[in-house]
Amino acid sequence: MRPSQIALLFLLYTGTAPAETPAAIEAAYAAQAGTDFHASAVRGRIFFTARRTASPAFDACTACHTDSPEQAGRHAITGRVIAPMSPRLTLSRFSDQAKVEKWFHRNCREVVGRECSAGEKADVLAYLGGNSR
Amino acid sequence: MKSILPVLFTALFATAAQADVFPVPSDAPAIWRSECSSCHIAYPPQLLAKPAWRHLMGGLDKHFGDNAKLAPADVAAILAFLERYGATDGKRFSSANGRISETRWFLKEHSELPATAFRTKAVGSVSNCAACHARAEQGSYRERELLGPAQDHERSK
Secondary structure (H helix, E strand, O other), X not given: OOHHHHHHHHHHHHOOOOOOOXXXXXXXXXXXXXXXXXXXXXXXXXXXXXXXXXXXXXOOOHHHHOOOOOOOEEOOOOOOEEOOOOOOOOOOOOOOXXXXXXXXXXXXXXXXXXXXXXXXXXXXXXXXXXXXX | OOOHHHHHHXXXXXXXXXXXXXXXOOOOOHHHHHHHOOOOOOOOHHHOEHXXXXXXXXXXXXXXXXXXXXXXXXXXHHHHHHHHHOEOOOOOOOOOOOOHXXXXXXXXXXXXXXXXXXXXXOOOOOOOHHHOEOOHHHOEOOHHHEOHHHHHHHHOO
16 A cells, blocks of 8 residues: 555545654645655755746745755745755654645745645655655 | 923923833733743733734634634633733834834834844844843843844944
8 A cells, every 4th residue: 555545545545634744744635645755855955956937035935945955945025944855954844734835826926827736745844754665 | 490490300201211121010910921831922912002902812723824713711811911001002013914023112222233133043033132132031131131133233333
């Protein structure tokens, strides 16, 4: 049985959200993306660093978050410091499913110009969280 | 006149001392703090006039180049708070484009600084209060709390 299937079964079994850890949130997105889906940190990095045209101020995820999950970023318009995306350095990172979903919703529309797919979200979490290959 | 002088003096002094501190009201809703400090510090409600806050909260989908749209219930809760504590002096605390940084009050407070001061790498943007005001997040903008280049500027006067 694949990890994504296990996660899905776990979700079905408990009927509630799993423990909100980076790995569990990534697994839930992966399960949502389909039974054959495997999150990929490599794909996640390509997605995260891709140059985009939907918003001039935010031409990539890296415009605010830098191209290293270990580095603190800055909001491209306001200059506000953003703690590193890596949950190893920012312990509260990806520990609240609703918050993760809120920011994907907001930033995907702004930067990518559309909602991100569950698979893309799983990939990005795999890259930033360092949980998957 | 004799009896009123101390009162006047106290009132004047209190106003002067308060001018650079905007304490976060104790009934500030959590949603105000979490949402309004996502991309910048949660600016004190006292820094913008009530009608200006209403206008701003009515156009969050086009929020100074960003889409900051919120659920209607959250907008209502935040706006109620901003209207409780928003400035009443519309002359000093509003601007044509709705920015705090272009109100008369803000411009006067920062009039000694060259425009380039806000575009340095360390500051990045005029929205970034905390770059110079160490306790901006607590609503405190005292001169003695200034950081880095702003502090040097203050000392050189």
